Amino acid sequence: MRAILRGMVATMNAVKPPRMTALRELHEAETGGPFSVLIGTILSARTKDENTSKVVKKLFTKYKSAKVLSKANVKDVEKTIKSIGFYHVKAKRIIDVAKIIDSQYNGKVPTSIDELLKLPGVGRKTANCVLVYGFNIPAIPVDTHVHRISNRLGIVNTKTPEETEIELMKKIQKKYWLEINDTFVMYGQNICKPISPQCNVCKIKNYCKYYKINYAS
DSSP states (O other): OHHHHHHHHHHHHHHOOOOOOHHHHHHHSTTOSHHHHHHHHHHHTTSOHHHHHHHHHHHHHHOOSHHHHHTOOHHHHHHHTTTSTTHHHHHHHHHHHHHHHHHHSTTOOOSOHHHHTTSTTOOHHHHHHIIIIIHOOOOOOOOHHHHHHHHHHTSOOOSSHHHHHHHHHHHSOGGGHHHHHHHHHHHHHHTSOSSSOOTTTOTTGGGOHHHHHHTOO
16 A cells, blocks of 8 residues: 555656645644534535635634534525535535534534534545544545545445445555545546546556556557
């Protein structure tokens, strides 16, 4: 796994150094913390990373904590996040989440995946993102990029992101878990795209089942 991760980074740097993912930006930001990662991940669904980053920054300039957001007017939040997809649903959802965090967890985001999964709109990917980017707790958030690349490489042979997560946890040493989502997502956005992956520049094609089946002579 070390060779694969390093090869991905080397490929991206050789082609064009990629911009940070939205979640990595949240993690690195001064205002970053588990709550902003949680809200940012909910908002990021079906939204481009650059748009997510702008909206989250704008949101947390106005609503700096779970307590403040829990008391926000839905229409006001809708106006703040209007540029992202499904903003009506997401505005209500993040307020509901903020209310639960404030009232049931004393304003602190829980570090247990079981507790995170109880929050409205939080599935395994979101919960794992909070663990990784909010708390630096090893987990493997599996989105479409992680699912696709893991199957292309032949690390797993799965049909769903949930199955991919389970198999990756079995097969990959825990010391690499924190790196997987960020690196695989950037690689999926820039090199190993859903259509027309850039196999010609990929430095890990010797590890790749997809390449061997489709291009290797």
